[in-house]
Every structure is written in C-alpha cells, then in structure tokens.
Amino acid sequence: xxxxxGLKKSFGHNEVLKGINIxxxxxxxxxxxxxxxxxxxxxxxxxxxxxSPDEGEIIIDDVSINARKVNKKEVYQLRKKSAMVFQGYNxxxxxxxxxxxxxxxxxxxxxxxxxxxxxxxxxxxxxxLENKIDAYPSQLSGGQQQRVGIARALALNPEVILxxxxxxxxxxxxxxxxxxxxxxxxxxxxxxxxxxxxxNFAREISNRIIFMDGGVxxxxxxPQQIFTEQKEERTKQFLKRMxxxxxYSI
Amino acid sequence: xxxxFSFVWIAFKEILKAVPLTLILTFVxxxxxxxxxxxxxxxxxxxxxxxxxxxxFYVSFFRGTPAIMHIMVIYFGFPILLDYVIKKFxxxxxxxHVPIVVFVITxxxxxxxxxxxxxxxxxxxxxxxxxxxxxxxxxxxTFQVVKRIILPQALAQSVPNITNLIIGFLHTTSIxxxxxxxxxxxxxxxVASKNLKFLEAFIAAGIIYWAITLIIExxxxxxxxxxxxxxxxxx
Numbered sequence: 068x069x070x071x072x073g074l075k076k077s078f079g080h081n082e083v084l085k086g087i088n089i090x091x092x093x094x095x096x097x098x099x100x101x102x103x104x105x106x107x108x109x110x111x112x113x114x115x116x117x118x119s120p121d122e123g124e125i126i127i128d129d130v131s132i133n134a135r136k137v138n139k140k141e142v143y144q145l146r147k148k149s150a151m152v153f154q155g156y157n158x159x160x161x162x163x164x165x166x167x168x169x170x171x172x173x174x175x176x177x178x179x180x181x182x183x184x185x186x187x188x189x190x191x192x193x194x195x196l197e198n199k200i201d202a203y204p205s206q207l208s209g210g211q212q213q214r215v216g217i218a219r220a221l222a223l224n225p226e227v228i229l230x231x232x233x234x235x236x237x238x239x240x241x242x243x244x245x246x247x248x249x250x251x252x253x254x255x256x257x258x259x260x261x262x263x264x265x266x267n268f269a270r271e272i273s274n275r276i277i278f279m280d281g282g283v284x285x286x287x288x289x290p291q292q293i294f295t296e297q298k299e300e301r302t303k304q305f306l307k308r309m310x311x312x313x314x315y316s317i
Numbered sequence: 318x319x320x321x322f323s324f325v326w327i328a329f330k331e332i333l334k335a336v337p338l339t340l341i342l343t344f345v346x347x348x349x350x351x352x353x354x355x356x357x358x359x360x361x362x363x364x365x366x367x368x369x370x371x372x373x374f375y376v377s378f379f380r381g382t383p384a385i386m387h388i389m390v391i392y393f394g395f396p397i398l399l400d401y402v403i404k405k406f407x408x409x410x411x412x413x414h415v416p417i418v419v420f421v422i423t424x425x426x427x428x429x430x431x432x433x434x435x436x437x438x439x440x441x442x443x444x445x446x447x448x449x450x451x452x453x454x455x456x457x458x459t460f461q462v463v464k465r466i467i468l469p470q471a472l473a474q475s476v477p478n479i480t481n482l483i484i485g486f487l488h489t490t491s492i493x494x495x496x497x498x499x500x501x502x503x504x505x506x507x508v509a510s511k512n513l514k515f516l517e518a519f520i521a522a523g524i525i526y527w528a529i530t531l532i533i534e535x536x537x538x539x540x541x542x543x544x545x546x547x548x549x550x551x552x
Contacts, residue, residue, distance in 0.1 A: 157447035171455035203547040
C-alpha cells in the first residue's frame with residue numbers, strides 16, 4: 068500500500084537520506100528506530116512533503132509522486148492520504164480540543180459541522196478526553212495535548228498515521244497514557260509508521276522494525292529478530308546503548 | 318498670571334465640536350491602514366516576487382519619515398499629479414474640488430499602513446511553525462492555513478500594539494491643523510487666539526484628548542481579554 072523507492076534528501080552538502088526503499092502493507096505497524104541524525108524524522112516528513120525529497124518515489128494508496136517532477140496538486144493529494152502526530156503536539160492554540168479535531172473534517176473534507184462534531188466527539192472519546200472537549204491546548208497537560216493530536220489525526224481516517232517521536236517531549240509520568248492510546252489504535256488495524264525512542268513499546272506494538280543509521284536502512288525485521296538476533300553490528304551497538312543492562316552491584 | 322477656569326469650560330465646549338473630525342482623522346486611516354498593512358505583511362511574509370521589494374520600500378520609507386511630511390507631500394504633491402491626469406484625459410473635474418481632509422486621510426492611511434504592517438508581521442511570526450506544518454499535514458492549502466490558523470492568532474496577538482498605534486494616531490491628528498483642519502488642536506488654537514487665553518484652551522484640549530484615550534484604552538482592555546481568551550498568559 069505504501070511504497071518508498073530510492074528516496075534521497077540532502078540539506079546543503081549533508082545527505083540525510085541516501086536512497087531509502089521501504090514497503091508497507093495495509094494494517095502494518097512499523098517502528099523506525101535509529102540514533103539521532105540517522106534521518107528517520109526526515110524520512111517521515113518526506114512522506115507528507117513537509118520536506119521535499121530530491122529524488123525517488125513515494126506511493127501511498129492511489130497517489131504516486133516522483134520527487135523530480137512533482138506539482139502542488141499532487142502534494143495536496145499525498146497529504147490527504149496521511150496524518151501526522153508531532154513531537155511538539157502542534158495543536159492549533161486558538162481552537163478548543165473539539166475544534167482542533169473538527170478543523171480538518173470541516174475545512175478539508177468538507178463535512179457538515181454537525182457530522183464533523185459527531186465524528187470528533189467519537190474520536191475524542193476514544194482517546195479518553197470526552198470531558199476536555201472545550202479546553203484550549205494551553206489548559207491541557209502534555210499527555211492530554213498529544214492525545215488531542217492523535218485524535219486530530221485519527222478523525223481524518225487517513226490511510227496511514229505518521230508518528231514523529233510522539234512521547235519525546237512528555238514528562239515521564241505522562242508517556243504511558245499516550246502509548247496506551249497509540250496501542251489501542253494499533254489494535255484496530257490502522258496502518259502506522261512510528262519514529263520512536265521507546266524501545267519496549269516498539270517491540271510490543273510493531274509488526275516490523277526498521278533500523279536506520281546514516282541515512283540508510285541498516286536492518287529490518289520482526290521485533291523478535293531485531294531485538295534478540297541482530298545481523299548487523301550497528302544495530303547491536305545501538306540497542307545495547309538504548310537498553311542498558313544496569314549493574315546494581317556496589 | 319491666573320488661570321481663568323470659567324474660560325476652560327467655555328473652550329472645552331467649543332473644542333468638543335472638533336471631536337468628530339478628530340475621530341474621523343484617527344479611525345479612517347487606521348481602518349484603511351489595516352487593510353494596507355495586512356496586504357503588505359502577507360506579501361513580505363510570503364516573500365512574493367516583485368511585490369516584496371516594493372512593500373519593503375514602502376514600509377522603510379513611511380516608517381522612516383514623520384507623518385507631518387506625508388501630509389505635506391500629499392497635500393502639495395497630489396493636486397499636481399491629479400491635475401496632470403485630469404488634463405491628459407480631459408476629465409470634467411478640478412483638483413481643488415477635492416476636500417483637503419481627503420488628502421490628510423490619504424496621507425495618514427499610508428502612515429498607518431506602514432506601522433500596521435510591522436505590527437501584523439510580528440503577530441504572524443508569533444504563530445509557531447509547528448502549527449502551520451500541522452495545518453498542512455491535515456490537507457489544508459496555503460490560503461486556508463493563512464485564513465484559519467495564522468491570521469486569527471496573529472491578529473489576537475496584535476491587539477495591544479494596535480491599541481498603542483490608535484492612541485498615538487489620535488495625538489498625531491493634531492498636525493492636521495497645519496493644513497487648516499479644525500480638529501481638536503486646531504479648534505483649541507482658534508478659540509485661544511480669539512480670546513487670547515492659550516493656557517486655558519490647551520488645558521481644555523488636553524482634557525478631551527485624555528478622555529478619548531481613556532475610552533480607547535477601556536475598549537481595548539476588553540477586546541484584548543476576549544481576543545486572547547485561548548491563552549493562559551492573558552490576565
């Protein structure tokens with residue numbers, strides 16, 4: 068359903084993506100792991116053209132884009148196929164939780180206000196915020212804001228939801244509630260691509276894990292394989308750093 | 318020297334008649350200038366080809382020169398331009414049919430536009446880049462992003478600065494007296510010279526300016542509270 072073919076992206080002289088090939092089936096949950104600077108966030112941002120790749124193809128559902136000859140209309144079409152959950156939530160500050168979720172339904176999908184409201188309420192209930200619908204983002208905790216962000220993405224019913232480090236900006240005690248909501252959506256069969264540093268979460272939730280480093284896909288496979296029997300040295304090193312075995316001896 | 322308080326009252330009543338013109342000279346330029354400023358701010362924010370350098374020049378020139386100069390240049394220069402156009406197209410019209418107040422309003426609108434464009438621009442840059450990205454990812458086009466996400470927040474953010482500008486402009490209208498407009502300062506001058514009681518007349522004028530300013534501030538206070546109701550930082 069999603070095909071990424073030969074995707075390349077440079078910032079100046081710095082080549083961040085060096086030809087990425089990834090295929091994702093409908094309903095798959097993919098976690099992308101890798102050290103900072105490995106290009107995983109850039110890859111995710113290329114999928115909805117928040118960054119324009121220099122070369123390669125992106126195919127989501129029936130929209131296909133070639134980076135070399137792309138036009139504005141194709142970009143808008145591509146964006147309608149996905150929705151993104153951001154590290155910094157990025158909620159519309161002047162709109163309530165309910166309005167944040169309704170915005171895309173009314174403005175982009177041209178649904179009637181009553182229909183949009185009904186849908187938005189349903190989704191907000193799913194993320195456990197039915198009693199915060201009239202709160203502005205500034206009145207919500209980080210975890211609540213991120214759950215509104217997830218609701219905003221989910222309401223659009225996109226082909227795929229892109230998660231860009233959804234828990235990295237949260238206080239540790241708020242991480243759990245957000246991960247629980249993501250896991251709940253995952254169980255419903257939504258296609259998801261998740262960039263994350265939460266190793267245990269990635270291991271539990273994903274169908275497949277992609278390990279990136281230095282702008283290339285180093286290794287991919289089912290969580291079991293990536294976490295216990297890595298083929299590549301770089302994967303092994305990274306996971307060792309991320310899941311240290313603590314030594315409590317004095 | 319003794320202050321003639323009874324004359325302050327006489328002058329006060331006389332000068333009060335000039336208040337409507339003063340308000341017109343304040344608010345018409347602010348409204349027209351707001352539209353100019355909005356257009357200029359958006360042109361500059363999106364760095365639109367050809368228009369952007371013109372907008373930059375406009376803002377730089379009009380902020381870099383005093384309002385009195387704008388009034389004088391347009392008051393003396395505009396009729397020449399107008400006469401030239403009238404002659405060229407044989408229009409049944411003369412430049413001296415245009416009321417002077419139109420020149421003053423034109424000049425002050427251009428002044429206000431340059432200041433308002435900077436106020437709106439700083440409002441626009443206060444909207445986080447992340448929100449704009451989020452708006453694009455839910456499928457909005459640029460026009461929708463500007464209209465629904467950027468401008469509502471940019472304008473709410475601009476209310477205190479616009480209030481300051483309005484108060485400044487109320488006081489700036491006093492220079493329209495130089496092209497014989499009978500606004501508050503003009504009226505004060507006239508009533509003062511007739512009776513040779515300058516101090517009393519200007520005390521009265523001062524009270525009127527102050528009173529109008531207080532009214533503007535009060536309205537702005539409530540407007541500001543309403544505009545920023547979504548933000549916790551508004552008290």
